[in-house]
Amino acid sequence: MSTPLSHPDPVTMDVLAIAAHRDDVEQTCGGTLLRMASRGLRTAILDLTQGEAGTRGSAEERAHEAAAAHLLGVSWREALDLPDAAVENTLVNRLKIVRVLRLLRPRVVILPYWQARHPDHAAVADLGYQACFLSGLSKTPVVRPTAPSAQTTEPSLETKIAEFEAKGTGFSPYISPPDTTGALAPEGNSLTSIQPHRPFKIVYASLYADVRPSFIVDITPFIEQRFQALMAYRSQYANQAAGSGLFVPEEEIRERIVAEARHYGQLAGVRYGEPFVQKEVGLVDDLTLLPVQSI
Amino acid sequence: MSTPLSHPDPVTMDVLAIAAHRDDVEQTCGGTLLRMASRGLRTAILDLTQGEAGTRGSAEERAHEAAAAHLLGVSWREALDLPDAAVENTLVNRLKIVRVLRLLRPRVVILPYWQARHPDHAAVADLGYQACFLSGLSKTPVVRPTAPSAQTTEPSLETKIAEFEAKGTGFSPYISPPDTTGALAPEGNSLTSIQPHRPFKIVYASLYADVRPSFIVDITPFIEQRFQALMAYRSQYANQAAGSGLFVPEEEIRERIVAEARHYGQLAGVRYGEPFVQKEVGLVDDLTLLPVQSI
């Protein structure tokens, strides 16, 4: 990744995690992203909202903190402008994600599980799945804007990605304000000028869902770094007055994070794990290579 | 096993399929055994009954036909003497299987799924699981015989395995009559003289069960040989008067076998497959290596 320009397919990501809010990925699949990065894979995160409805902190603070997410070893991170606490599965929203999928071309997409306490999380599961589907079609539905899009001087997503490539760095700092009109941009940048891309695999991060996982990813070597990545969101997790009745005290967060990782790890016979659901059945090459002891 | 000391672990099997009747394995996981053998793994089959209650054919015929099961490439096959159509999960029956598990020391055990039209199949799922559990205990429960065991001139299972090793061949022809008293044999041969063995993995062949599989094994290259292995049971599948109302006409068997293999293959994106259920969750090393396309 040091010489991305000589890379034949420079922005093809291996794994893209899509979530509603800036610390969701840190909560549910940060260890998995670290494991993937440690294997030399390119990972990315797409947060769909700016987090402006959070009880604690401002959107700007969370944007700043997201930058600290290089702790997760991701190559790219961006936040769209979907309204926080009101994410909906609309065609316009799907197309905003389609553009990112076609630019990043991930093999695997991680989505939140489709049942969740927070309505945004459940919405992202459907929204993200349908975006992956649309992204693979060569004839994408056309969106007729219902209102003239506001003038914006924000660089386009393509421009940002080009800059990211040119810089050769592994992390794209958050650029504010967000790209609100990309899906409707009329020329050059339009969706139809980008090749369709169909992710091969979609999995659902189910850490906070009350559901039996399909599989576990062993994150034992990454448990500490995963925790630090989450704690980078000081606006959320540092002790403070706002939301003190809703939030877990800072000193309990480590125990909580570790306990869940341990619980899911134990399901699969490893120390710390993160759980995922896949809709498909599995395919096994060799029964003697099956992991997870039966008795 | 005549010279076990010079052979560090002479009869360690990779995969052992346990089933109630002599053609059950051919019906549900023959392709998987062929695939495993093609990878150089050692496979074995333990049929628990002699098949004496079958509507068609005699136990002797099925024994003879089972010998033709070298078509599955297995290294070893034996049939115990549990009563056909009355298999029960008793301690004595478990211990009969424990002895085989300790002699063959398989890493993977394939059992029939635990819900089935035929009561024997369901019984073997529980019976086999508990035998695997017992086999791993260094302090196995003692069975007090409720009746004096009949005198038998049948060579012991150990002797048969030793002969099998000495011959160096890949297939142990069925030896009739079966070893009915092994579990209770008092000396030398007793269970406590064999080291405990705990299979690492237990999976359930679910081809004829009305259940969603956990995973599929791709048997595309083996579909024809798997079919031939099944058809070796001429007493069962050749057209004949007995049971003609119960059995599928011979000319339909191929279509039927192929259709099920195709159905399960399609679930996993391959041409022909055999389905299995595992009770454990999975463990995944690398999300980008996950098979089976999502969209």
Added chain:
Amino acid sequence: MSTPLSHPDPVTMDVLAIAAHRDDVEQTCGGTLLRMASRGLRTAILDLTQGEAGTRGSAEERAHEAAAAHLLGVSWREALDLPDAAVENTLVNRLKIVRVLRLLRPRVVILPYWQARHPDHAAVADLGYQACFLSGLSKTPVVRPTAPSAQTTEPSLETKIAEFEAKGTGFSPYISPPDTTGALAPEGNSLTSIQPHRPFKIVYASLYADVRPSFIVDITPFIEQRFQALMAYRSQYANQAAGSGLFVPEEEIRERIVAEARHYGQLAGVRYGEPFVQKEVGLVDDLTLLPVQSI
């Protein structure tokens, strides 16, 4: 149907299959439609989109091919103008379907199952169900158009149905461009001028859904004709460059179709079958007439 005008309720359909794309019905319930037609019942198909987002072929080609669907023996077929790959369960879309339901007055409606790889299929399950519900209300909600509807010279759906009746033929060729404004038409044609109609039964075609069916329809005598009806979609199934990585080669389609029909047939003890889910429990007159052998 030779004298439809003298028929007291000439356009009452027995079965209406609603699907997203022009070949969906052929894929999931073509054999069932053939069986119903062979019993002298009147069947119809409503495709909701023009299929313009399909990777292969154009909307026009698929329209032409749909005409070949007389192979399914249906009395009527029409395609609405919902956007392909973006079908949504909106009130406007529901009302478009309500109009068809009130004109055709089917006793049974077949919908796709509510979980599916293709988002349109899942959407049609909910959309179709709610349309059936609305169709039965004498006081239908009013839709206030959010934008002036484009002027159209397209004959109304009612006109088309009248023409169909007058012609006395069993099949209505597709008429392009579609009726996009019917739901909002102000006079004569309006929804409120048509008597409400509540279909008695709604069932879900689940052939490609990974779900246990409620029941099977035996399509054994129709397997070949069902296959030919599907193959009429040459733009989709003939071998070609476009989408060759996504589509099954032509020569495998027969095996695939037959394998699924066989798999579901075997669940119910018949040779070839198509699976359906119903939400209701069953009601049985006579236990001795229950089909499908238990043991």
Added chain:
Amino acid sequence: MSTPLSHPDPVTMDVLAIAAHRDDVEQTCGGTLLRMASRGLRTAILDLTQGEAGTRGSAEERAHEAAAAHLLGVSWREALDLPDAAVENTLVNRLKIVRVLRLLRPRVVILPYWQARHPDHAAVADLGYQACFLSGLSKTPVVRPTAPSAQTTEPSLETKIAEFEAKGTGFSPYISPPDTTGALAPEGNSLTSIQPHRPFKIVYASLYADVRPSFIVDITPFIEQRFQALMAYRSQYANQAAGSGLFVPEEEIRERIVAEARHYGQLAGVRYGEPFVQKEVGLVDDLTLLPVQSI
């Protein structure tokens, strides 16, 4: 049934309900038996125990009361001698039932649902299923008696059935003491002298099980008679001191019985119904004949 001797297969029953205790059938499927009888079908009941462990009444009282079960219109009723409150799925018990199945040759067998508060009910589900399976085998497993069977002067079950046929009456009064040794009887009467019989259909009465039924049988015309049949068990349902803390007061029984019938009836759109579970999927001839309105 007025001339049973001229009947080609005089004792072929249409429906046989098997239950643990003498009033179980009245509780769970009495209305269904009445409906079947009203269609001219021959129905029978096999109670497996004498009910000697009941808190209220004696085995003799219940036997006497069972005779009043002609209120259910059954052609035959008998009670075996399995121990009340200790029914187990043993081979000996299966064979006792096999004998009855082979003598009565029912097309449909009704069993209790396999999950129940009373362990006997759950046991009968498995025991009865396996008996049905065994009954169809031409080569039934042999039972070696573990103890000499007591001498009995009880007429054999065959004798009783012959007498029942000769009498030409519709109801076989209970004969005490029960036939305890039939399964082991050595000559003439033995199982192997009776032709195998495989019931076509097995369904599970689920009225008191907390499970969604597969289907409902409409018992609206029979609700009163079903209630009277139950109330014939005066030893159980009349108000009395014994078990007054466990039993519902007599005056509430009608409301309770009617409420459950109404609840299950409403599931299927009829007034009163009894629920059943079947393990198989259904098979439907004609979608337009499907009962139970969807919306």
Added chain:
Amino acid sequence: MSTPLSHPDPVTMDVLAIAAHRDDVEQTCGGTLLRMASRGLRTAILDLTQGEAGTRGSAEERAHEAAAAHLLGVSWREALDLPDAAVENTLVNRLKIVRVLRLLRPRVVILPYWQARHPDHAAVADLGYQACFLSGLSKTPVVRPTAPSAQTTEPSLETKIAEFEAKGTGFSPYISPPDTTGALAPEGNSLTSIQPHRPFKIVYASLYADVRPSFIVDITPFIEQRFQALMAYRSQYANQAAGSGLFVPEEEIRERIVAEARHYGQLAGVRYGEPFVQKEVGLVDDLTLLPVQSI
């Protein structure tokens, strides 16, 4: 409640039931509301539509009848203006409910179960849940009106609640026409001027859903009053020509209501009950206080 003005938090409700149509609450949880009121708790009902699409009666009639719902002992009842038979989970609709939640500040919210024959009922489950979530956020998403809201002389919801408090009565008669623009009102009354409120508990009334309940509320003492509250909807339940094919005859309604209450009561060992589903697991203080006998 006699002196609401001196009450420190005068309009804090204990339980708020939200439903689509004016008699839904009477159908599914009227007994529970009566029980809560009998314990001295303050209860309220929010109907989301005016019921204008009902086959029987007019919106005005149902409004009048709802006033008779003081039979349920509720302190407050109001109907919003969502379109009957077209309730959708939109942000605008959520915000209309948020306003009510913040004004009434209920501890418990009762919603309809999320699967239902009537699409409105299913929609309310999601819509209501998301409204509860939004209501707890201090930074609520802003809704940009897509059309100028019509001028209204209707008093605001706040005014109505103030009046209700001043009157000191236990029941707020329905005021027509409804408050259609509250969610968008610009000043004083706006959502942001009201403190956020997060209901502690959300439960789902599942009486007409075909689902196993999490728990039952014993309504035995209230069965008669619950029935009278329902029958107050004369426009719906009195015998009449309109919808006579769809509606249960009046004389059967009592039996039907009582039968369902009895069925669910019996599940929990009480005479009459109403069923609810909760998504959360339970929390038990003391095992010896657990109700509902196991055997």
Added chain:
Amino acid sequence: MSTPLSHPDPVTMDVLAIAAHRDDVEQTCGGTLLRMASRGLRTAILDLTQGEAGTRGSAEERAHEAAAAHLLGVSWREALDLPDAAVENTLVNRLKIVRVLRLLRPRVVILPYWQARHPDHAAVADLGYQACFLSGLSKTPVVRPTAPSAQTTEPSLETKIAEFEAKGTGFSPYISPPDTTGALAPEGNSLTSIQPHRPFKIVYASLYADVRPSFIVDITPFIEQRFQALMAYRSQYANQAAGSGLFVPEEEIRERIVAEARHYGQLAGVRYGEPFVQKEVGLVDDLTLLPVQSI
């Protein structure tokens, strides 16, 4: 019980936990027993085996260690003589438990969940349930001993309980060897001389089962003592050579125990919890007292 006649109900226990092996209760519900004891309730433990098949330690060592279980605050603990690793649900075994149930007369019985890796645990769930059922019958089935019971000088269970009562202490030290013949004892002590007892509630401890619990018990104040109670089994949990490949190293046990307690606690919004399954639905007095926050 030294003066049982003057003592109406001297040894009525509030909670009895039944498990297969001496440390099972410590593993799955130790915190709950501590919580119950802290409320002044009387708790007891019945281990069904002597643990002689354990890989580590001897039966004697485990007996000695069980004495240390006063750390759980139980009033009574005893171990029966069922064979370790071969627990079966036989009538004789049920009657051994019935005797204990009738002597201790618990209101609540805790059993292991019915699906488990260890076959004994699953067996105890069924065995214990059926024993609870039998215990409530006034007419218990008679067991005919199949072999003369060995002479024993062991004091009877009744004697032990009398001694326990006389001592007035809260804990009955384990007495070895176990009472092996109690169920068959002919006089005085026999089952029929003890009044039937039907436990009111049966719950299943599901800590190591992969199943969603019905409810959680908050064990936050007891987490440390629960851990110490488990660690009292030095023969099992101290680091040692035997079974080192099977057992978790000592230093990880605390993290593991705490992680599971935390995971289940979080499900219910408390810090540490133990999970249970109940088969019955719940019954709720007051919706406003429902614990566990919904959003």
